[in-house]
Amino acid sequence: MLITIRHLLNKNSSSRYQTGFIMPETRLRFPPSPTGYLHIGGARTALYNWLYAKKTGGTLVLRIEDTDVDRSTRESIDGIIDGLTWLGISWDEGPYFQSEFSDDHRAAAERLLAEGHAYRCFCTKEELDNKREIALAEKKQFGYDGTCRNLTAEEISSKTAAGIPSVIRFKVPEREGKIGYDDKVLGRIESSYREIDDFVIVRSNSQPLYLLCNVTDDIRDRITHIIRGQDHMTNTIKQLLLYEALSAPVPEFAHIPLTLDVKKAKISKRSHGEIVAVQFYRDHGFIPWALNNFLVLLGWSPGDDREIFSRDELIEAFTLERINRSASIFNYKKGDPKFFTDPKAIAINEHYLRTMAIEELAPMVADELRAEALWDEAYGDDKQQWFFNTLGLIRSRFHTINDFSSMGRAYFADDYVIEQKPLNKNLLKFPELAQWLPELADRYEASEEFSAEETERLAREIAESHGLPPGVIINGMRTVVTGQLAGPSMFDILLAIGRERVVQRLRKTPELYS
């Protein structure tokens, strides 16, 4: 396939490029290591890769980098896949498991060894740790000192024969000057050859290491663009050497800024816990696309004032060149009672919650109601219109999908909680309501029609007859009927809850005074 495309390009490349009939295929990858759940930094990296793949009509490969068997777990793999699926970040190939390609990795190592790009190193970890410590104490540079770099063939075979374990190190070319690449977001990045240590590519137990595996897999998977965090920048320089030694074409690199916490520390699962886990947002009632929309803005902007994007709009607007260079801060303050996560994330979620089509919102709310045993099959059937109307009525005050089952409980069940604050303020303060509200219930039951106009008229009438401001009746009623201090227009609520239940609830008012 690749050969065919290359053949076509070579054959008639200039004219085809100019007319744009054939664009080179773009292939991207998201290669998480399954050592924990998917966190928002990883999700953002995946998002950027996905967006670029979509934008260029390319392919996104999901590759699980599980070569560190001690730390990789099945739950973690599942968690990552669930997280991506929930976010709607789809991949076109994979998941591949890096551990299944160890033959490729070993072959690459053998080749490097055979071609003189790598050598066996018999230094023990202890020796190296010591040297590093001394260098650190003397404030000198602490790279590998090249002890085994020029061992003779005899020395190597005698050490091997003696059963001394060895690792394989890459032999960084002795060259003057610099090696570098043009980063799509950072520009030209260079490093002197002499700054680069001879890094280990295969462990003494013959397990190839990340730098090699990653490059080998990217070559095999024909990856053309690598979008990853800036923490990989120094790896990139070393990997460039690997591409060269393996005589493979070097992909484009785009190093995206890291996301830091409010103290400017790199966010991590270990130090931040579940707040940085994608799972957390699912559990807290986030709309998947809203989280994507928030995440994409953490380090990228379209260049104009737009901040809310549909999937297609975002794919259209997204470019590597507009990714920021500087780290962004995930603005989460632990223990803030008002904001359980970054306020902007919540604001974007709220935006979607109240502007998206009810038909799209409804399934998410339905899932939540099912989980809380509040779902009635009729909501999807002959009560669907009622269900949609009710969501439309109550959603503007909500922050997450979960609020529909908590703050919105009174619309779907009779066992809602009467909150203390409105109870004191709107009910207990007016003992007369224990009588007037049941009285209003009688009028509602007897009235010819149960419309917003009529219920309001009757409520105002009763208030007037007892010399009360209408607000007292209305808010008392709100407390009894919904249990809450605030909500939609009271008479809309009445219609949503229905005459029968309203009457029932109002009649129980005296119980609240005990």
Add this chain to the structure above:
RNA sequence: GGCCCCAUCGUCUAGUGGCCUAGGACACCGGCCUCUCACGCCGGUAACAGGGGUUCGAGUCCCCUUGGGGUCACCA
């Protein structure tokens, strides 16, 4: 510590030498609306890290300082 990257309101950001009296969003504060609370609408507070250059002119280019981050594993 070496090497590398970065630096505009509290946060996310626009800004690619004159359109900047630095714009938008979130958050915050005020107002309108109102049966409550939201939504919505209107308005407000709030930033170019510091110092040198270059230039007629610098948030924008260069240098230095400072600050922050990354990385220096037989982890990925």
